[in-house]
Amino acid sequence: MTTAPSPNAAANPICPCQSTGGVKTLDYQHCCEPFHLGQQIPQTPEQLMRSRYSAFVLRLWDYLIATHHPDYLNGLTTELLQQGPHPAWLTLEVHESSMQGDRGEVFFSAWYKDSGKLDAICERSAFLRENGAWFYTEGRHSKPKLPGRNDSCICGSGKKFKQCCQRG
Numbered sequence: 001m002t003t004a005p006s007p008n009a010a011a012n013p014i015c016p017c018q019s020t021g022g023v024k025t026l027d028y029q030h031c032c033e034p035f036h037l038g039q040q041i042p043q044t045p046e047q048l049m050r051s052r053y054s055a056f057v058l059r060l061w062d063y064l065i066a067t068h069h070p071d072y073l074n075g076l077t078t079e080l081l082q083q084g085p086h087p088a089w090l091t092l093e094v095h096e097s098s099m100q101g102d103r104g105e106v107f108f109s110a111w112y113k114d115s116g117k118l119d120a121i122c123e124r125s126a127f128l129r130e131n132g133a134w135f136y137t138e139g140r141h142s143k144p145k146l147p148g149r150n151d152s153c154i155c156g157s158g159k160k161f162k163q164c165c166q167r168g
Contacts, residue, residue: 016057017050017092028054036063041134045104045127046097048134053110057089069128069135087112087119090155090165102129109144111154118154118165120144 015031032054034040035047042048048067055063061081068076090111097106104127109120123139146161147154153164 015050016054016089019050036060041132042067043134044097045099045125045134046094046106048127048136049097049106049108049125050092050094052136053089053092053108056110059086067134067136069130069137072135072137085114087114090118093154103127104129104134111144113165118146 013028014025015028015033017032019026019031032051035042035051036055036058042051052064052067055061055067059082061078064081065073065076065078090113093109093111095107095109098104105124106127107124109122111118111120113119122142122144124142125139126137127134128137129135146166149160149162149166151161153159153161153166155165157164
């Protein structure tokens with residue numbers, strides 16, 4: 001379905017989507033890699049959204065096009081995705097996820113740094129299931145809410161936001 005995953009996948013790093021299997025965060029091999037390799041298909045809109053976030057992090061452009069509903073591509077191609085810009089992705093926060101029949105929605109924030117500045121894509125994404133496979137259709141964006149100065153930093157450093165990414 002798509003290009004081979006990052007060579008780092010062999011080292012069993014934590015999956016970029018940071019999905020948990022109960023309590024423990026799953027490694028890439030047991031989380032999004034089977035979707036990226038076409039060995040499995042996501043069973044929920046949230047699984048698809050998480051696998052698409054990981055594909056952005058790992059730059060698996062073909063997977064992003066393959067999981068984007070063709071009626072909603074609006075001219076988007078692998079070549080356009082390759083052009084960038086390509087921020088430094090930090091973390092994914094899923095705020096809520098729902099599914100009713102063949103329609104689903106996921107509200108999330110995907111945090112990144114670009115030119116040293118912290119920002120996020122805060123989106124309510126819509127999904128459609130056709131022939132057993134989920135596809136991303138479109139999203140409604142909203143302004144992200146930055147952490148408070150004394151909150152833990154979203155990058156996972158363990159530091160307070162004011163001592164970490166807020167300074168960048």
